[in-house]
Structure formats: C-alpha cells, structure tokens
Amino acid sequence: MSDLFTRAQSVIPGGVDSPVRAFGSVGGAPVFIDRASGPHIHSGDREYIDLVGSWGPALLGHAHPQVVDAVQRAASKGLSFGAPTEAEVELAELVIDRVAPVQKIRFVSTGTEATMTAIRLARGFTGRDLVVKFAGCYHGHEDNMLVAAGSGVATFGMSSSAGVPKGTVEDTVVLPYNNREAVTDLFETHGDRIAAIIAEAAPANMGLVPPEPGFNAFLKEQCEKAGALLILDEVLTGFRLSKSGMWGIDQEVPYSPDLLTFGKVIGGGMPIAALGGRADVMDYLAPLGPVYQAGTLSGNPLATAAGIATLKLADDTVYETINRASEALSTGFSQALTEAGVAHTIQKVGSLFSILFSDTPATNYDEVAAQDQFRYPPFFHSLLEDGIHLPPSVFEAYFVSATHDDAIINRILEAAPKAARAAAEATA
Numbered sequence: 291m292s293d294l295f296t297r298a299q300s301v302i303p304g305g306v307d308s309p310v311r312a313f314g315s316v317g318g319a320p321v322f323i324d325r326a327s328g329p330h331i332h333s334g335d336r337e338y339i340d341l342v343g344s345w346g347p348a349l350l351g352h353a354h355p356q357v358v359d360a361v362q363r364a365a366s367k368g369l370s371f372g373a374p375t376e377a378e379v380e381l382a383e384l385v386i387d388r389v390a391p392v393q394k395i396r397f398v399s400t401g402t403e404a405t406m407t408a409i410r411l412a413r414g415f416t417g418r419d420l421v422v423k424f425a426g427c428y429h430g431h432e433d434n435m436l437v438a439a440g441s442g443v444a445t446f447g448m449s450s451s452a453g454v455p456k457g458t459v460e461d462t463v464v465l466p467y468n469n470r471e472a473v474t475d476l477f478e479t480h481g482d483r484i485a486a487i488i489a490e491a492a493p494a495n496m497g498l499v500p501p502e503p504g505f506n507a508f509l510k511e512q513c514e515k516a517g518a519l520l521i522l523d524e525v526l527t528g529f530r531l532s533k534s535g536m537w538g539i540d541q542e543v544p545y546s547p548d549l550l551t552f553g554k555v556i557g558g559g560m561p562i563a564a565l566g567g568r569a570d571v572m573d574y575l576a577p578l579g580p581v582y583q584a585g586t587l588s589g590n591p592l593a594t595a596a597g598i599a600t601l602k603l604a605d606d607t608v609y610e611t612i613n614r615a616s617e618a619l620s621t622g623f624s625q626a627l628t629e630a631g632v633a634h635t636i637q638k639v640g641s642l643f644s645i646l647f648s649d650t651p652a653t654n655y656d657e658v659a660a661q662d663q664f665r666y667p668p669f670f671h672s673l674l675e676d677g678i679h680l681p682p683s684v685f686e687a688y689f690v691s692a693t694h695d696d697a698i699i700n701r702i703l704e705a706a707p708k709a710a711r712a713a714a715e716a717t718a
C-alpha cells in the first residue's frame with residue numbers, strides 16, 4: 291500500500307484530498323480503502339474495523355443496502371438537474387420535523403459551504419461584521435474561519451493558513467471555549483458590532499470537549515441581548531447525537547439557535563449539507579433576500595436520496611445501539627489504559643468520545659493541547675496492526691455506527707490492552 295501512497299504523492303499534494311488523511315500526526319502511510327461495508331473497511335486483502343466512519347456520515351454503517359438502493363434508483367433517473375426536485379422538499383420536511391428551531395432550510399454541498407453561508411447570512415441580516423468563534427472549534431476551511439486560537443484572552447483574528455488576506459480575518463474574534471467571562475467581556479465592549487457567535491454544538495474537532503451545562507443556552511442569551519445571532523454548527527453532531535442532534539439532548543436550559551448548520555449524516559455519505567433556522571433570517575437569502583448564495587450541484591438528487599433514506603432509517607433503535615456501543619468501547623479503552631498505568635480521561639458527549647492523554651478533563655483547546663499527545667501514535671498503530679482503524683489524530687473523535695454490535699466491540703477491546711501498553715511505553 292505504501293507504493294500507492296508514493297504514487298499518490300507524485301500527483302496529489304501530500305497524496306491526499308484532505309490533510310488529516312495523510313497520517314501526518316501518527317506517521318506511516320495511510321490505509322487506501324477499496325470498499326467498505328457495515329463496520330468494516332477493506333484495503334487490498336486486509337479488513338479493518340472502522341472507527342472513523344468517513345468522519346461522521348456512516349451512522350448506519352458503511353454501504354447500508356437501503357441507502358445504496360435509494361442512490362442507485364435516483365442515479366437511474368439522472369445525476370443532476372440544476373432545478374428543483376420533490377426530493378429536496380421531502381428532505382427539508384424531514385429535517386424541519388426533527389429539529390424544531392429549523393423553520394426553513396437551504397441545501398448546499400459541503401459543511402464548509404453551510405457555515406460560510408450561515409456567517410454571510412448573519413452578517414447580511416444584522417448589518418454587522420464581527421463574528422465570534424472559539425479556539426479549537428472547526429467550521430470548515432472558508433477564509434474567515436481559519437483563525438488561530440488565542441489563549442486566555444480574546445484575539446482579533448490572525449489566520450492559521452497562508453493565502454488568507456489579513457482583512458478577511460480581522461472581523462473574526464477567537465475566544466477560549468467554555469469561558470463565559472470572555473464572552474461577557476467581549477459583548478460588553480463590542481456587543482453592538484457582533485453579527486454572530488458560531489459554535490460547534492459539542493466541539494469534536496479538538497477531540498471531544500463537552501460544553502459545560504447551559505453553555506450553548508448562555509451563548510444564545512448573550513446574542514439575543516446584543517441583537518446578534520447564534521449559529522449552532524451541527525455539521526458533525528447533527529442526526530448523530532440524537533434524531534435532533536446535539537440541540538435535542540442539550541435542553542436542560544432550553545434555547546433555540548437562530549441558525550444551524552448540518553452536513554455528514556444528513557447525506558449518509560453523499561456530498562450534501564445545509565443551513566437552516568429562523569424563517570425571517572433564512573428569507574434573507576437570495577432569491578427572496580439580499581444575501582447571495584448558489585450552487586450548481588446544491589440539492590443534488592443522488593445526495594438528497596441518500597439523505598432521505600438515512601434520516602428515515604435513523605430511528606430510536608439506531609441511537610440506542612450507537613450509545614451502547616460507544617459506552618462499552620469507551621469504558622473498555624479506559625480500563626485497558628488504567629491497567630497499563632496511562633493517565634487519561636474519556637471526553638464524551640452522547641455517542642461521541644475521544645481519549646485525552648491526561649487525567650485532568652479538558653474544557654478548552656489549551657487544556658487539550660497540553661495532554662501527552664506523544665502517547666497517541668503508538669496507541670493508534672498498535673490498533674491498526676490488529677485491524678482497528680482509529681482516527682489518525684489525537685484531536686479527532688471516534689465514530690461508531692449502528693453496525694458496531696457486541697461482537698465488533700469485543701474484537702476492538704481484545705486489541706486494547708496491547709495498544710494501552712504501547713501508549714504507556716511511549717516517550718515524549
């Protein structure tokens with residue numbers, strides 16, 4: 291397989307179409323996948339149990355027969371029309387039915403497009419420029435979200451990518467996650483300039499960092515007082531943590547985001563994403579309103595068919611199964627690490643979890659970054675050797691599917707003690 295990686299590197303920058311796939315932070319050559327089914331991916335003659343799930347979409351397991359069938363039936367009727375379809379309306383109705391704050395929805399092709407459009411819409415609707423994001427939250431690769439994390443205090447944007455004009459990010463403010471004081475201070479000084487706060491509903495792109503109870507509701511309250519909008523990014527958590535995403539299990543203090551963004555599970559593995567929310571805000575989008583957004587492949591019939599089939603199949607049993615699988619897996623990993631004497635914390639929200647190599651739970655990016663990161667590559671490679679495919683970075687969450695049954699979880703956990711010992715032996 292490393293021959294293929296060499297071949298890939300000569301024609302594709304880094305050999306990959308998305309950086310994390312290159313195994314940069316764990317070393318070695320990535321697994322090139324030829325097919326996947328249920329909880330498994332296959333590479334040549336090797337089979338792996340997959341805990342990446344295409345970074346989230348594979349809620350039902352890979353290549354669910356009914357989803358594949360829906361896509362094949364749609365494909366036989368034409369691949370793209372660039373015109374409205376009944377299927378788009380059906381998918382819109384399914385989302386609106388599940389997520390109460392969504393009154394209207396617009397489909398796009400990627401999560402990046404969804405958050406980019408939501409931010410433009412918030413700016414257009416409020417007539418303000420500043421957007422607040424949190425260090426360690428990822429919202430896609432649009433220019434104004436590629437902003438470095440400031441630590442402790444608010445930093446006015448400095449891009450973490452080359453090629454982003456300074457002017458593009460100077461209206462992005464980065465705050466430490468879970469820090470109410472930093473939010474309050476910013477709103478006191480600049481509240482009338484803030485268009486929106488964008489936050490991952492439950493941050494999962496720095497490993498899992500649970501929002502402290504009521505944090506999202508607090509963000510909404512701050513926004514409402516200042517005439518700003520709350521954009522809840524559910525690209526990763528939407529339809530994964532519950533039928534109505536993180537929002538649905540985060541109502542101890544009830545709140546209603548103004549806009550939400552979706553991706554991943556909403557297309558069951560096909561390229562479709564969306565932004566939705568308050569009808570008065572959504573109607574600011576063209577053709578009704580002055581905020582422009584468009585897409586040749588938006589609402590593509592194959593992607594829409596996969597989304598409809600996936601959401602219809604995502605019933606209570608699916609969520610019970612993935613919750614149980616993730617509980618057994620995280621508990622088993624934790625036991626193995628404890629027995630090997632490795633300091634760690636399971637960071638978990640619903641069925642999403644990650645392992646933090648520190649015995650102090652992390653509440654923000656700086657705390658995540660301070661863990662014993664060097665313990666992850668040997669842990670990862672030991673499991674890979676034993677046929678378990680984990681995310682190739684300590685900063686990513688583990689994804690289980692409805693096909694990760696007891697037998698699959700037991701097979702992963704049989705391999706865990708060796709991986710835990712490898713993590714214990716690692717040196718900085």
Ligand SMILES: Cc1ncc(COP(=O)(O)O)c(C=O)c1O
Pocket residue numbers: 345400401402403405428429430431490495523524525526553554563
């Ligand atoms: C929370 C969140 N928002 C936005 C995105 C961007 O989505 P996409 O990769 O489809 O552009 C991601 C991708 O991982 C994400 O996790």
